[in-house]
Amino acid sequence: MTTLNETHNPQLQSWVESANIPGNGFPIQNLPFASFRKAGSQESFRPGVAIGDQIVDLAALANLNLFEGKAQEALNACRGTHLNELMALGQEYWSALRLALSRALRSGSDLQASIQPLLVPQADAEYTTAAKIGDYTDFYISVHHATAVGKQFRPDNPLLPNYKWIPIGYHGRASSIGVSGQQFHRPVGQLRPATEGGKPELSPCKRLDYELELGVFIGSGNELGHRIKIEDAPKHIFGLCILNDWSARDLQAWEYQPLGPFLAKNFASTISPWVVTTEALAPFQTAFSHPAEDPQPLEYLSSEENSKAGAYDLKLDVLISTEKSRSSNQQPAKLASSNFKDAYWTIAQMVTHHTVNGCNLQPGDLLGSGTLSGPNPEEAGSLLEMSEGGKKPIELPWGEKRTFLEDGDEIIIKGVCRKEGYPDISLGSVSGTVLKALF
Amino acid sequence: MTTLNETHNPQLQSWVESANIPGNGFPIQNLPFASFRKAGSQESFRPGVAIGDQIVDLAALANLNLFEGKAQEALNACRGTHLNELMALGQEYWSALRLALSRALRSGSDLQASIQPLLVPQADAEYTTAAKIGDYTDFYISVHHATAVGKQFRPDNPLLPNYKWIPIGYHGRASSIGVSGQQFHRPVGQLRPATEGGKPELSPCKRLDYELELGVFIGSGNELGHRIKIEDAPKHIFGLCILNDWSARDLQAWEYQPLGPFLAKNFASTISPWVVTTEALAPFQTAFSHPAEDPQPLEYLSSEENSKAGAYDLKLDVLISTEKSRSSNQQPAKLASSNFKDAYWTIAQMVTHHTVNGCNLQPGDLLGSGTLSGPNPEEAGSLLEMSEGGKKPIELPWGEKRTFLEDGDEIIIKGVCRKEGYPDISLGSVSGTVLKALF
Incomplete structure (x- = not known):
């Protein structure tokens, strides 16, 4: 059973302003995953995480090598088209990535300048199924x-x-x-x-x-x-x-x-x-x-x-x-x-x-x-x-x-x-x- | 409906002698497909075709570029681990490959010397499912x-x-x-x-x-x-x-x-x-x-x-x-x-x-x-x-x-x-x- 940790602190705010609007649904306490690309483009689909009305491009973030240990390993599993590789790594990796993302997206994070350019507005995105579904x-x-x-x-x-x-x-x-x-x-x-x-x-x-x-x-x-x-x-x-x-x-x-x-x-x-x-x-x-x-x-x-x-x-x-x-x-x-x-x-x-x-x-x-x-x-x-x-x-x-x-x-x-x-x-x-x- | 053609001629014999033994089941009129590798090895599985008690390594054959047109295109789809790519090409390609393989494996074929080294005895092989099965x-x-x-x-x-x-x-x-x-x-x-x-x-x-x-x-x-x-x-x-x-x-x-x-x-x-x-x-x-x-x-x-x-x-x-x-x-x-x-x-x-x-x-x-x-x-x-x-x-x-x-x-x-x-x-x-x- 998942216990509550610092990522669940209800007071946390993000430097992505739209995530702090009450009731927006994708606050920094959520951080859901999807496979996305720019709508109408021929880009590859790739994993992303939602924050407010934006998406963090995880494939691009992986290339910056900003995280450490299990969190970076988890990011490295986000270079394909779907989330299957990340899913396969297991709970400890998902949890490490969540914690690193929560810290990086918090108000005052010193990673803001590096991550800001990787944001894609959800309004400009299209999606495929998050995973290649086997069964x-x-x-x-x-x-x-x-x-x-x-x-x-x-x-x-x-x-x-x-x-x-x-x-x-x-x-x-x-x-x-x-x-x-x-x-x-x-x-x-x-x-x-x-x-x-x-x-x-x-x-x-x-x-x-x-x-x-x-x-x-x-x-x-x-x-x-x-x-x-x-x-x-x-x-x-x-x-x-x-x-x-x-x-x-x-x-x-x-x-x-x-x-x-x-x-x-x-x-x-x-x-x-x-x-x-x-x-x-x-x-x-x-x-x-x-x-x-x-x-x-x-x-x-x-x-x-x-x-x-x-x-x-x-x-x-x-x-x-x-x-x-x-x-x-x-x-x-x-x-x-x-x-x-x-x-x-x-x-x-x-x-x-x-x-x-x-x-x-x-x-x-x-x-x-x-x-x-x-x-x-x-x-x-x-x-x-x-x-x-x-x-x-x-x-x-x-x-x-x-x-x-x-x-x-x-x-x-x-x-x-x-x-x-x-x-x-x-x-x-x-x-x-x-x-x-x-x- | 598939009509009979030269590959169905019951008189055809192969230069792979074991294929000509009555009742062996894998004569030159059969040519079934599988995904195989050497038993106990760490090799990649790859497509093969049975002839008598041997297997023609199709990935290796593709590299020789011996066939033409749809038959070679079909072979080129046999470089992965499974048969899905070949399957996706469609009937004309399967049929072209069958015809080319039938001709190449017939007694007297001038491709014998090129193909002989690609044979793997079935006795030395292990298999996986022929395709990655989606549903x-x-x-x-x-x-x-x-x-x-x-x-x-x-x-x-x-x-x-x-x-x-x-x-x-x-x-x-x-x-x-x-x-x-x-x-x-x-x-x-x-x-x-x-x-x-x-x-x-x-x-x-x-x-x-x-x-x-x-x-x-x-x-x-x-x-x-x-x-x-x-x-x-x-x-x-x-x-x-x-x-x-x-x-x-x-x-x-x-x-x-x-x-x-x-x-x-x-x-x-x-x-x-x-x-x-x-x-x-x-x-x-x-x-x-x-x-x-x-x-x-x-x-x-x-x-x-x-x-x-x-x-x-x-x-x-x-x-x-x-x-x-x-x-x-x-x-x-x-x-x-x-x-x-x-x-x-x-x-x-x-x-x-x-x-x-x-x-x-x-x-x-x-x-x-x-x-x-x-x-x-x-x-x-x-x-x-x-x-x-x-x-x-x-x-x-x-x-x-x-x-x-x-x-x-x-x-x-x-x-x-x-x-x-x-x-x-x-x-x-x-x-x-x-x-x-x-x-």
């Missing part, structure tokens, strides 16, 4: 989501018997994961026959949905055959981003038996560019509270701190804009708000369960949390839940209604950690837009 | 397997209604795919509670199984959002290997609802080193025969040749050796034989279905066929089927019995295409061994 696994850690979706299929028995024992997960598709700004064509696929024994129809998806999730980037991995114990799990976790796991509900209903979702999920998944490290999130660690009647997890998923290792008070908001709202210059409308603290399983439990059979995780692998819905209806993490399976249309402020997504709809998800006496730590946002089907 | 998708294309397994759960209604419309598939884990010779520890995981509402047990898997499959390497991919039409599918398929998709049946039974298999599958999957190109397999193309009452597939999965584009008469044998059999120097015993021609869906249909929603395939992606069982009991592709879910032990010639795999068991799968008047085209073999659980 992507999606979990299902929100009991509220599992219950709400289960109710639509099994009203009397919504939660399956394995749910409170196993952090349920399944493999997803890595190739179609894109970064915020991703636009994708509405997927086409087979829809269930109208009558039993009838012929299915090939059609553009009619029940297209988003899923509000968090993404977890694995840092250092484990060797095939060797599990990660629950007490060691936190040091394998690099950081968190926001994930929209777009879902074609009608394709899924027809295809998913007996082997799970496939084409309903693999046409696109969108992540935020910025990855906030677990060290930056440490002040927001929280214990997941479970009703007393819930079973104690099996020993391999339990530790003294198992209820909070990789559990955060992290608020998420989903917003929508449509062709109509944009043409009339309306602000995106909020669809729902949720919080990671209402999940059932922690990130440490996800990592440990994933490897209990010896499965190897690798630096840059992405784990999805699964849809993060809260206990209340206004905290639903998908339209499937909000519209009760398409039965209850949602009214948008500009007069439109939605049960599922229409062409041109843009979904924006924002994430932020907020508490009294500490600067806001933002995960930034992820947006994605539905284009019409190529059919 | 791995496992299908379920054997109706006999789907029916046999379905019967164990739903005796009256074994086949789900979607089976004859959709080439059912799901995402697998790429990181734990190893090459022939892989040894892995028996996986540990949660077993279903003995009584309903009881506590599950963390235990080494008690029902460990193999799955006899073919692996399909994708060559050139498709852009996200743009599907591969059925008539274009064959040119995106680089070639075939043998795949053993190890499965933990008891872990699967407890974890797989509602999102499909996860830890039951991702602890290890083993592929053969050699990839036989679809061009080499062309003489063995066959039409899958379906009963007249089966539905016509939807139009996107149909083409004039849809019943044979990526369907081969390819025989597969599964053998077992155990600690006991090896200590008494017994030959491995045959467990079952099967043939790819008994599958329901073709490789072209797998590729087209996978991309109909816009999902992007990339060079080096691996598709598994799913367990290839034939219509008869002795053609079962897994112990789950052979032992009827563990109820009927299988007697081995040396006096042992098996329902599922024991520690020390080695499973060997061989694949070969064979017909009158043509040399045998072998896929080589894949072996893997179960080690005891680390618990």
Whole structure:
């Protein structure tokens, strides 16, 4: 578990003025990582760290050789296009780099003159995924989501018997994961026959949905055959981003038996560019509270701190804009708000369960949390839940209604950690837009 | 569809004598690809082509600049550690390289003196996976397997209604795919509670199984959002290997609802080193025969040749050796034989279905066929089927019995295409061994 240190001092200010503006989200206590380049350029993507409205070019900083020891070694791993090399180095290196960056970016640092020329305004940048993602696994850690979706299929028995024992997960598709700004064509696929024994129809998806999730980037991995114990799990976790796991509900209903979702999920998944490290999130660690009647997890998923290792008070908001709202210059409308603290399983439990059979995780692998819905209806993490399976249309402020997504709809998800006496730590946002089907 | 050409002339002989021995499996009509190096060395892995009992070092051959045009360009893509670059070039390049290699390795070729020094005996080589595998998708294309397994759960209604419309598939884990010779520890995981509402047990898997499959390497991919039409599918398929998709049946039974298999599958999957190109397999193309009452597939999965584009008469044998059999120097015993021609869906249909929603395939992606069982009991592709879910032990010639795999068991799968008047085209073999659980 990450303990608080000088980088978490809420009084710290940066010589990058925009980082000191209350609520800017990228104060010197955050220091999230991304892979960026100048927008529209042919430059290589390269690692960067956000400070206020600027980005520190880490590849350029590495060349200046300003840091020492593990911090400089960590910087030297930032000369490629993605963060995988840095992720592979492990917690001690990430932590040393964070400390060195925190000191270098503080008001009064004698490195200001050297680093100032390496800043790139975020307004001028474009991004790719922070890591080259080898494998992507999606979990299902929100009991509220599992219950709400289960109710639509099994009203009397919504939660399956394995749910409170196993952090349920399944493999997803890595190739179609894109970064915020991703636009994708509405997927086409087979829809269930109208009558039993009838012929299915090939059609553009009619029940297209988003899923509000968090993404977890694995840092250092484990060797095939060797599990990660629950007490060691936190040091394998690099950081968190926001994930929209777009879902074609009608394709899924027809295809998913007996082997799970496939084409309903693999046409696109969108992540935020910025990855906030677990060290930056440490002040927001929280214990997941479970009703007393819930079973104690099996020993391999339990530790003294198992209820909070990789559990955060992290608020998420989903917003929508449509062709109509944009043409009339309306602000995106909020669809729902949720919080990671209402999940059932922690990130440490996800990592440990994933490897209990010896499965190897690798630096840059992405784990999805699964849809993060809260206990209340206004905290639903998908339209499937909000519209009760398409039965209850949602009214948008500009007069439109939605049960599922229409062409041109843009979904924006924002994430932020907020508490009294500490600067806001933002995960930034992820947006994605539905284009019409190529059919 | 690949047409026959001069490389398929059954009379062709090679100046590599071992390639001309009847039944050697790697005659000049085959020319399969792998990534190899000298066993036990610290050399880089690099692409090679098998001829008889030798390997042509393609990285070294590229440096000689002996070929012209697309054939030399294809060779130039063989300077890395894996075949992904060659795969990405596309069918015309693979075909040009095959033709140039066929001519260069023929008896009487004036390139013999240049190429002879580049040969490495297979006996001195070790292998890695032919490609860096980005994404791995496992299908379920054997109706006999789907029916046999379905019967164990739903005796009256074994086949789900979607089976004859959709080439059912799901995402697998790429990181734990190893090459022939892989040894892995028996996986540990949660077993279903003995009584309903009881506590599950963390235990080494008690029902460990193999799955006899073919692996399909994708060559050139498709852009996200743009599907591969059925008539274009064959040119995106680089070639075939043998795949053993190890499965933990008891872990699967407890974890797989509602999102499909996860830890039951991702602890290890083993592929053969050699990839036989679809061009080499062309003489063995066959039409899958379906009963007249089966539905016509939807139009996107149909083409004039849809019943044979990526369907081969390819025989597969599964053998077992155990600690006991090896200590008494017994030959491995045959467990079952099967043939790819008994599958329901073709490789072209797998590729087209996978991309109909816009999902992007990339060079080096691996598709598994799913367990290839034939219509008869002795053609079962897994112990789950052979032992009827563990109820009927299988007697081995040396006096042992098996329902599922024991520690020390080695499973060997061989694949070969064979017909009158043509040399045998072998896929080589894949072996893997179960080690005891680390618990």
